[in-house]
Amino acid sequence: MTDHATDKAEVLLAVNGLKTYFNTDDGVVKSVDGVTFHINKGETLGVVGESGSGKSVTSLSIMRLIPMPPGEIAGGEILFKGSKGQPQDIVKMSEAEMRKIRGNEISMIFQEPMTSLNPVYTVGDQIAEAVMLHQDKNRKDAMLVATDMLRFVGIPAPEKRVNEYPHQMSGGMRQRVMIAMALSCNPALLIADEPTTALDVTIQAQILDLMRKLQKDIGMSILFITHNLGVVAEMADRVVVMYGGRVVEEGDVIEIFKAPRHPYTMGLLNSIPRPGVDAHVPGTPRKRLEAIPGNVPNPLNLPPGCAFEPRCKFAIPDCAKAVPPLEDTGGGHMARCIRWQEFAKADQEVSA
Amino acid sequence: MFPFLIRRFFQSLPTLLLASVLIFFVISLAPGDFLTPARLNPGISEQQLANLSATFGLDRPVYVQYFYWMWNLLHGDFGLSFQYTQPVLPVIWPRIVNSVYLVLLNLVFFYAIAIPIGVYGAVRQNSFGDKSINVVLYFLLGFPSFFLFLIVIYLILQVRNATGWDIPLGGMTSGNYDQLSVLGKFWDVLRHLLIPAAVLAITDAAGLTRVIRGLMLEVMRSDYIRTARAKGVSERTAIWKHTFRNAILPIVAGIGGLLPAAISGAGFVEVVYAYPGITPMLLTAITASDLYLIAGFTVISTVLLVIGNAISDILLAVVDPRIKVG
Amino acid sequence: MTAPAVARTSAADSRGMTQKGETLLEVRNLEKYFPIRGGLLSRVVGNVKAVNDISFKLARGEVVGLVGESGSGKTTAGRAILRLIEPTGGEVIFNGTDVTKLSKGQMRDYRREMQIIFQDPFASLNPRMTVSDIIGEAMQIHNLNPGKGRIDRIAELLQKVGLRPEHMRRYPHEFSGGQRQRIGIARALAVDPLFIVADEPVSALDVSIQAQVVNLLQDLQEELGLTVLFIAHDLAVVEYICDRIIVMYLGRIMEIAPSHELNNNPKHPYTEALLSAAPVPDPTIKRQRIILEGDIPSPINPPSGCVFRTRCRYAIDDCAKVVPELREVSPQHFKACIRDDVL
Amino acid sequence: APFVYPAAWTGEQNTANKRGGEFRNYTLSDFKTFNPFTSAEATSIPGTMETGAGLFTQDPRNNEFIPKMADGPAVVSNNNKRFVVKLRPGMKFSDGQPITADDWITTWKIHTDDKVGSNSYDTFFINDKPIVIKKINDLTLQFDFPTQSATALSIMSFAPWPDHVFGKAYKAGGAEAIKKLWGLGTNPSEIVSPGMWVLESYKAGERAVLKANKFYGDWNKDSKGNAVPYLDKYSFRIVADLNAGLAAYLAGQIDVFGASKADDLAQIKKAIDAGNLKAYLKANVSPQATSSWIVFNWNKSDDAAKQALFRDVRFRRAMSHIANRDAMIKLALGGLGSEVYFSTYPIFKDQTDAGLKAGAPQYKYDLEQAKKLLAQIGYSKINSEGYRVNSAGKVLEFNLATNSGNTVREQLGQIFKDEAKKAGVKVNFTPIDFNTLVGQLTAKGEKRPFDAILLGLSGGTNIWPFGVNVVPCGTNLHSYNNPTDGKCLTSQEQLMTKLYYQGDAELNTAKRLAIGGQLMKNEGELQPVIYLVGTNYHVTYNDRVGGEYTPDMMDAYYGSRNIALTFIK
Amino acid sequence: MGQSQLSVAWGQFRKNKLAQTGGVLLILIYVMAVFAPFLAPDGLSSYSTSNITRFHPPTPIQFRDPATGAFTRPFVFKYGQELNMTTFVNEYKPTAEQCPIYFGVRGAAYKILGFIPGNIHLFGTGNEKPDCNVFLMGGEALGRDLLTRTLYASQISLTIGVAAVLLSTVIGLFMGALAAFFGGFVDTVIMRLVEVISAIPGLFLLILLRSVFPQNINPILVLYVILGILAFVGWGGLARVTRGQLLSVREQDFVSAARALGASDNRVMWRHMLPTMTTYIIVTLSLSIPGFILLESGLSFLGIGAVEPYVSWGSLLAQAQEGGLSSLNTRPWVLIPGFFIVFTVGCFQLLGDGLRDAFDPRKRQ
Numbered sequence A: 001m002t003d004h005a006t007d008k009a010e011v012l013l014a015v016n017g018l019k020t021y022f023n024t025d026d027g028v029v030k031s032v033d034g035v036t037f038h039i040n041k042g043e044t045l046g047v048v049g050e051s052g053s054g055k056s057v058t059s060l061s062i063m064r065l066i067p068m069p070p071g072e073i074a075g076g077e078i079l080f081k082g083s084k085g086q087p088q089d090i091v092k093m094s095e096a097e098m099r100k101i102r103g104n105e106i107s108m109i110f111q112e113p114m115t116s117l118n119p120v121y122t123v124g125d126q127i128a129e130a131v132m133l134h135q136d137k138n139r140k141d142a143m144l145v146a147t148d149m150l151r152f153v154g155i156p157a158p159e160k161r162v163n164e165y166p167h168q169m170s171g172g173m174r175q176r177v178m179i180a181m182a183l184s185c186n187p188a189l190l191i192a193d194e195p196t197t198a199l200d201v202t203i204q205a206q207i208l209d210l211m212r213k214l215q216k217d218i219g220m221s222i223l224f225i226t227h228n229l230g231v232v233a234e235m236a237d238r239v240v241v242m243y244g245g246r247v248v249e250e251g252d253v254i255e256i257f258k259a260p261r262h263p264y265t266m267g268l269l270n271s272i273p274r275p276g277v278d279a280h281v282p283g284t285p286r287k288r289l290e291a292i293p294g295n296v297p298n299p300l301n302l303p304p305g306c307a308f309e310p311r312c313k314f315a316i317p318d319c320a321k322a323v324p325p326l327e328d329t330g331g332g333h334m335a336r337c338i339r340w341q342e343f344a345k346a347d348q349e350v351s352a
Numbered sequence B: 001m002f003p004f005l006i007r008r009f010f011q012s013l014p015t016l017l018l019a020s021v022l023i024f025f026v027i028s029l030a031p032g033d034f035l036t037p038a039r040l041n042p043g044i045s046e047q048q049l050a051n052l053s054a055t056f057g058l059d060r061p062v063y064v065q066y067f068y069w070m071w072n073l074l075h076g077d078f079g080l081s082f083q084y085t086q087p088v089l090p091v092i093w094p095r096i097v098n099s100v101y102l103v104l105l106n107l108v109f110f111y112a113i114a115i116p117i118g119v120y121g122a123v124r125q126n127s128f129g130d131k132s133i134n135v136v137l138y139f140l141l142g143f144p145s146f147f148l149f150l151i152v153i154y155l156i157l158q159v160r161n162a163t164g165w166d167i168p169l170g171g172m173t174s175g176n177y178d179q180l181s182v183l184g185k186f187w188d189v190l191r192h193l194l195i196p197a198a199v200l201a202i203t204d205a206a207g208l209t210r211v212i213r214g215l216m217l218e219v220m221r222s223d224y225i226r227t228a229r230a231k232g233v234s235e236r237t238a239i240w241k242h243t244f245r246n247a248i249l250p251i252v253a254g255i256g257g258l259l260p261a262a263i264s265g266a267g268f269v270e271v272v273y274a275y276p277g278i279t280p281m282l283l284t285a286i287t288a289s290d291l292y293l294i295a296g297f298t299v300i301s302t303v304l305l306v307i308g309n310a311i312s313d314i315l316l317a318v319v320d321p322r323i324k325v326g
Numbered sequence C: 001m002t003a004p005a006v007a008r009t010s011a012a013d014s015r016g017m018t019q020k021g022e023t024l025l026e027v028r029n030l031e032k033y034f035p036i037r038g039g040l041l042s043r044v045v046g047n048v049k050a051v052n053d054i055s056f057k058l059a060r061g062e063v064v065g066l067v068g069e070s071g072s073g074k075t076t077a078g079r080a081i082l083r084l085i086e087p088t089g090g091e092v093i094f095n096g097t098d099v100t101k102l103s104k105g106q107m108r109d110y111r112r113e114m115q116i117i118f119q120d121p122f123a124s125l126n127p128r129m130t131v132s133d134i135i136g137e138a139m140q141i142h143n144l145n146p147g148k149g150r151i152d153r154i155a156e157l158l159q160k161v162g163l164r165p166e167h168m169r170r171y172p173h174e175f176s177g178g179q180r181q182r183i184g185i186a187r188a189l190a191v192d193p194l195f196i197v198a199d200e201p202v203s204a205l206d207v208s209i210q211a212q213v214v215n216l217l218q219d220l221q222e223e224l225g226l227t228v229l230f231i232a233h234d235l236a237v238v239e240y241i242c243d244r245i246i247v248m249y250l251g252r253i254m255e256i257a258p259s260h261e262l263n264n265n266p267k268h269p270y271t272e273a274l275l276s277a278a279p280v281p282d283p284t285i286k287r288q289r290i291i292l293e294g295d296i297p298s299p300i301n302p303p304s305g306c307v308f309r310t311r312c313r314y315a316i317d318d319c320a321k322v323v324p325e326l327r328e329v330s331p332q333h334f335k336a337c338i339r340d341d342v343l
Numbered sequence D: 001a002p003f004v005y006p007a008a009w010t011g012e013q014n015t016a017n018k019r020g021g022e023f024r025n026y027t028l029s030d031f032k033t034f035n036p037f038t039s040a041e042a043t044s045i046p047g048t049m050e051t052g053a054g055l056f057t058q059d060p061r062n063n064e065f066i067p068k069m070a071d072g073p074a075v076v077s078n079n080n081k082r083f084v085v086k087l088r089p090g091m092k093f094s095d096g097q098p099i100t101a102d103d104w105i106t107t108w109k110i111h112t113d114d115k116v117g118s119n120s121y122d123t124f125f126i127n128d129k130p131i132v133i134k135k136i137n138d139l140t141l142q143f144d145f146p147t148q149s150a151t152a153l154s155i156m157s158f159a160p161w162p163d164h165v166f167g168k169a170y171k172a173g174g175a176e177a178i179k180k181l182w183g184l185g186t187n188p189s190e191i192v193s194p195g196m197w198v199l200e201s202y203k204a205g206e207r208a209v210l211k212a213n214k215f216y217g218d219w220n221k222d223s224k225g226n227a228v229p230y231l232d233k234y235s236f237r238i239v240a241d242l243n244a245g246l247a248a249y250l251a252g253q254i255d256v257f258g259a260s261k262a263d264d265l266a267q268i269k270k271a272i273d274a275g276n277l278k279a280y281l282k283a284n285v286s287p288q289a290t291s292s293w294i295v296f297n298w299n300k301s302d303d304a305a306k307q308a309l310f311r312d313v314r315f316r317r318a319m320s321h322i323a324n325r326d327a328m329i330k331l332a333l334g335g336l337g338s339e340v341y342f343s344t345y346p347i348f349k350d351q352t353d354a355g356l357k358a359g360a361p362q363y364k365y366d367l368e369q370a371k372k373l374l375a376q377i378g379y380s381k382i383n384s385e386g387y388r389v390n391s392a393g394k395v396l397e398f399n400l401a402t403n404s405g406n407t408v409r410e411q412l413g414q415i416f417k418d419e420a421k422k423a424g425v426k427v428n429f430t431p432i433d434f435n436t437l438v439g440q441l442t443a444k445g446e447k448r449p450f451d452a453i454l455l456g457l458s459g460g461t462n463i464w465p466f467g468v469n470v471v472p473c474g475t476n477l478h479s480y481n482n483p484t485d486g487k488c489l490t491s492q493e494q495l496m497t498k499l500y501y502q503g504d505a506e507l508n509t510a511k512r513l514a515i516g517g518q519l520m521k522n523e524g525e526l527q528p529v530i531y532l533v534g535t536n537y538h539v540t541y542n543d544r545v546g547g548e549y550t551p552d553m554m555d556a557y558y559g560s561r562n563i564a565l566t567f568i569k
Numbered sequence E: 001m002g003q004s005q006l007s008v009a010w011g012q013f014r015k016n017k018l019a020q021t022g023g024v025l026l027i028l029i030y031v032m033a034v035f036a037p038f039l040a041p042d043g044l045s046s047y048s049t050s051n052i053t054r055f056h057p058p059t060p061i062q063f064r065d066p067a068t069g070a071f072t073r074p075f076v077f078k079y080g081q082e083l084n085m086t087t088f089v090n091e092y093k094p095t096a097e098q099c100p101i102y103f104g105v106r107g108a109a110y111k112i113l114g115f116i117p118g119n120i121h122l123f124g125t126g127n128e129k130p131d132c133n134v135f136l137m138g139g140e141a142l143g144r145d146l147l148t149r150t151l152y153a154s155q156i157s158l159t160i161g162v163a164a165v166l167l168s169t170v171i172g173l174f175m176g177a178l179a180a181f182f183g184g185f186v187d188t189v190i191m192r193l194v195e196v197i198s199a200i201p202g203l204f205l206l207i208l209l210r211s212v213f214p215q216n217i218n219p220i221l222v223l224y225v226i227l228g229i230l231a232f233v234g235w236g237g238l239a240r241v242t243r244g245q246l247l248s249v250r251e252q253d254f255v256s257a258a259r260a261l262g263a264s265d266n267r268v269m270w271r272h273m274l275p276t277m278t279t280y281i282i283v284t285l286s287l288s289i290p291g292f293i294l295l296e297s298g299l300s301f302l303g304i305g306a307v308e309p310y311v312s313w314g315s316l317l318a319q320a321q322e323g324g325l326s327s328l329n330t331r332p333w334v335l336i337p338g339f340f341i342v343f344t345v346g347c348f349q350l351l352g353d354g355l356r357d358a359f360d361p362r363k364r365q
């Protein structure tokens, strides 16, 4: 945490109006269309959203790993305050500079632990590679670091495991290896793109627990992408909700869960059963989930106004006219809905 | 490694055995028997015919003949070539060796051409270079190797007429071969091999290049390459260390299968180039119905192929740790 | 529900036999081993014990959840019950008949009564058939609603699952995941089954779509009085829809209990850990969770005794000795654990 | 005293006594053996090795036989039937063993053992009666001929092969042992030669290199007393076909090329004019001592209709009328060649002239005449496909085979086939393997396995230019009629056989020519073999070699040089 | 509105201009082959033995009268031929005589597709001047018109390969399905056979099989033999894939679904499993045809394929070697048939790639 714990926290990364487009045969896919958010030092920012809403593309844009072509960063800036102290715009960096940041100051772990490790190299090699790249160590020392990292992420018998190949490990194990690799150079920011989605609940619990512990130890910030609201609730300090390539809501995690100001967020929260709370009691009438009607929008053909308008039960004709602005509803809680004030009022009435 | 080799050996035995059965079966389909062509050859005496008939059990049923043949084969006796009135093995062996030279050099070129171009095409996907290479390769794919070779020869003739350079246009050695030093001999053979091997490689490489390009593209899209990039590795490392090694796995697995294709493919060029390899001899053997010689060639090349397959399995085990060895 | 026109087969004659609440399906000691071949002569060198001696009962009209981690044998159990894969051992008694003993022809009649919904909405529909072909195939096989009536029935089914009749002529790839899952449901319903195995019907769907399908299934179940074996690994969903829940681990049943009971009062250490591992979408709740150590052991060589003991924090030496049997510890609540002292 | 090669045998003498170097020849098919007794190839290793070994040799200036291995002219007695020949002393095989009368005796014995199957078998018999050779002493041989023979000196000039190799094996194992000797796998160091060359190395499918027999120079000198040959090596490059040979020649990789087509000459000429090749070229030096022909099989007891057809002289004359020799020369030989109507090659002009004078007929290209003849045989109707059928509806057809890989012969066959079609004859033409073909051609019996074969022959002497194994009945190349008993079928054959031996025994040249004329007349009327065309002889060689004949000595019979006097400039 | 898999693919294919071009060109080539006798100015084997046209150079078509310079009916000059005795080159020189070219002239008789008789040729010099000839692509070794022969050759080159592929596809499918369906012993036997066949180098197996048949069989039979041999050598790969695909499809959910509905094995096989092969088959067919065309041309080139009087592009190329490689210098036009191979194979490849892409869901949006 920062030295002015009471003051506004120090911003590590600020994404302003980021636009990442893909030029496909069928037209331009505006995967990320003016996304703005920031991450403070030491905090965990959860990003949730529909599949295809641009979560991964945002994170890859930050790493500048968008395949170009067909992708391009069409606008906006990504200000990163790395070890140099001064915020630098990642979008404008040279490839060489960028390589120094990747894996070193910002590192990333991915959704599929099964496919994210190179099958033909030992896990030790793969961790050591990052260490050698960024820490000026020879192979032997780097392998020692790798072993330490494996131990650090709780892999038993790391001395042995360091020489094993990915296929010799289970999914949870591999995700730990990924984390070890990502953390091997003490990054300031860890981007985790759905790191537990492919894992079993019990393993997910292990990994989440591990990440929390490591964050405490290292003090890095985490950009945590997921579509599991439970995971967000557990991991995040603040939350960004994305829909159709835009941020539709952003705010403190408790705020978001207690007082969502965007109908999509509301719908999302109501559409999932809560463990324990929603269990069916025989004899009682069954509860109903509040489903969000309709389908995920086609990224090629987003509605002109609010992207959620076609599925929104609160939609009014104005919603379709223009993209609503992202407005501050108070206390850094932002929402992109022209009717947020009404929701706020309704909320107050209910609680009143 | 060793148990793996043993197991590999035992696994290929049935294939070999069955292949020999097939070869024998096919040959015994021919009208008459092995000796029919020999009977027409005044150079082979009745006595010799009778001897052969006995050694190969030709008076017995076909399956017994097979065992005789197999038994002789295992003792290194492939039978008698009726054209040469000599045992098959010493007649065909030098030809096989010659073909193997050509095929090996061809393979070297083959990979030397296909790999860099394929990788380049993948790395610079859809660039002007990639596209023009693709067009050229596409064009080359349509060329039968012998036709390309005829054209190359036509061009070489033009060059030779214009410059007077001594570019070999056939055969395997120059006239003064026997007088050359060891190094000179080596260079002489190499000089003769260069053009056919290269032409062959170019036509074949067209296909492989496209395969490599496709495989590279596929691997480049994979998650672990993204992981590597996220680590901050350089472009070169990402391509050669991480992508390439994975992309060649299917190719390594196919090396064994490549050998027969290469041997077969070399055949056409051997014919055009009047190269003393297997195929020209086989072709004369067909017209002469020199069946033992044909069968001998086929068996040996099958053995070579099975060995090639084993080698590619071993190579695959070396580059891909997921394949268990041992 | 309209009475079918065609005379019903033996299996279906019994349709009236069981009343709501009576046992419709009983699984006894069901086993499914997948042989592993290896070596030179590709002999069987081992077995994947995917489902290892499981027994349970389903009452008519009941929705029962089957949960467990990946590889615990849920799918295998579901398919073995339907004889989509031949069980290695055990009995499946449907409506009084042991279906595992039936011949292929006899089994075909029973297929009308037992249907399945698949997890992957992309792989489960034949991409070369139109929606009406897909749904109509079942009727064609069993010769239901011949002639013009068939189209009407398909249209009716489509409407029932929330699609429009004009979708009939389309091909699967023209639909979104949620819509495809609806087609899959319509296909299962086309033969008026009594019993449906729903194998993770919502796991592959986007969060915002999941609720649509869950609601649909729930409505249909109530409307048609279906008996459902609902397979999932998301405990929250299972608790939400199911009357009772069966918890599996490594091919064995750990615990069976009514949903609310299981949630409030898990009796098996595994269930306890499972419940605790599931993240709760409420940032205000900060729980102390139980983190299971290690990975699931291989089903080829499951641990002796209680298969869970290697990760169990209550494990004692005795756990390795005997396979704990499934005991009723309180009404309707069964568990397979020798330690009654801890939970 | 050594044999001295006359100075006049070279147009340009090796005045500077240039020695060493290699003469690079080529051959079209891979060698099949090193064994002189089983070898049947035109260009063979033993045939090359034995160069310069023979009792007598013909002087290209006047066709006279001069003693070579003989130490002087033969002493003739017994009505020109007995020849006693003294051997030149001091002759040695390439392994240093002396060449003695035993070597001749052994060689003769083996050649005349029919179990060996030597190609020269027939040459040792005259009218089925053997020529007998006796050793008088180590350096004296006595030849007894059954009749007098014009070609006696030529017959006697076979090369002696070492008794210490073959004689030993023959005594021990008979014919089988001989056949096992000197296969391609034999180490060249074990090969022994009586002649100018001995095998040095052989690379299958590539080349054979022969080196000079170091003992040959002991008894062979040039006019200045220098040992010959001047050359060190004589090599054969094995090329796939004539085209490959031409390519090698144009590339300067071989020293001579047997150009036969205008195409070849054009390319050589072009290369010379462009300065890419320094070579000598003289076209149309003479006709070749070779011709192509088609033979019909008279022994087809399994197909009576065909047998009758082939035995019908009208049919064969019709076939000669069908052969468009002019087109064959223009198309297949590329414009340079000679039409042939007799077994006598056009190069033996004296004999052909005598034949024509005697009234030997030439059945020239004339489709109308052919049609008339065929109609006479009974093939008068034409079916829907345009082929002639007889009253029984049988199509007039036969199979014609030639050896594959010889494009000229394939084209000759093609032209013959296409012309035949114009006359309504269906020819099924297939090229097959050479050895198989020869096997079929030389097969004996009542049921020989072919209809018709298109092939060529070369060889024969200029003294009596009829084939000893061709003309007389029962010889192995009497290919139209070769029944088991070897009997003649027609009176003409009988007459030809008789005339053959009569001419062969006639020592007077004019009389011999007249007999030959009669033979040709008979042969022409019988048309047992349809002779087609012959190529012309063109001389071309690389300028690096010298020692060739004077231009007027060059012809297809003697060639362009004596290899002993050839040197590298 | 419904859209089947095929029509989706068709839609994709429609976007691929290159593949469509390939397809259209192929259709044209096949039409050309069918009407070869009509398109060809001459008969397949006709050549003159009186007016020698051996290696006649291509004759340029003239449109202007040389005297007046005015446009006339297109014509070629009649060429005179003489062997130049200093250069030994057979020289062809245009004479003053003009051979007008007519369209739709009568000439050599033929039967299109073997049963439609005719003697009209698209163009030619007619019968009035028998020594007149158009040699658009020059003449070959016997003076036959190379264009005519190339056109005729296309009939064989274009059918043998395709027929062999079709045949081997049928065999491969059948064997693969057998193996997958029966499993066990049948499976083992078939798969072993496939393995064994693929263990013998292809060309040698072809040569081996060819050597079984006598050399001097009927030329038309040779073609069937070659076809059969090619098919026999080629079915293995497809059988293996078919088997694999069927086995994997068997595990797919939609097949399980059908079985859950009570579908019989037959129905599952025919309605659900085999149709999954269509895509694969369409794609492999179109991609392996060029390979087989190349193979056929190769065999003919080696002289074990089409034999006289039949010609294929490969055997025409074999004849191009006549007179030695260096003679190519003086008559490069004999290489032209090779470009027909290249062109056809190229078209098939464009089409095949287009089809593959059209059917590849990954390349689809």
Ligand SMILES: Nc1ncnc2c1ncn2[C@@H]1O[C@H](COP(=O)(O)OP(=O)(O)OP(=O)(O)O)[C@@H](O)[C@H]1O
Pocket: A022, A024, A029, A030, A031, A049, A050, A051, A052, A053, A054, A055, A056, A057, A058, A067, A070, A071, A227, A299
């Ligand atoms: N390489 C690409 N080419 C074209 N479009 C792309 C590419 N990568 C991503 N997209 C598009 O960008 C949009 C956003 O994708 P993204 O992967 O960021 O979604 P996401 O929010 O991460 O979804 P998920 O939850 O499924 O991971 C999608 O519509 C996707 O189709």
Ligand SMILES: Nc1ncnc2c1ncn2[C@@H]1O[C@H](COP(=O)(O)OP(=O)(O)OP(=O)(O)O)[C@@H](O)[C@H]1O
Pocket: C034, C035, C048, C049, C050, C068, C069, C070, C071, C072, C073, C074, C075, C076, C077, C233, C299
């Ligand atoms: N056809 C098969 N052959 C061999 N093993 C199999 C087969 N099908 C399943 N298995 C094994 O059986 C075990 C149980 O698999 P199953 O698919 O039933 O698990 P699951 O509980 O449905 O898991 P998931 O949640 O991943 O769907 C696994 O270990 C699996 O690898």
Ligand SMILES: [Mg+2]
Pocket: A055, A056, A057, A193
């Ligand atoms: Mg994503």
Ligand SMILES: [Mg+2]
Pocket: C074, C075, C076
């Ligand atoms: Mg499952």
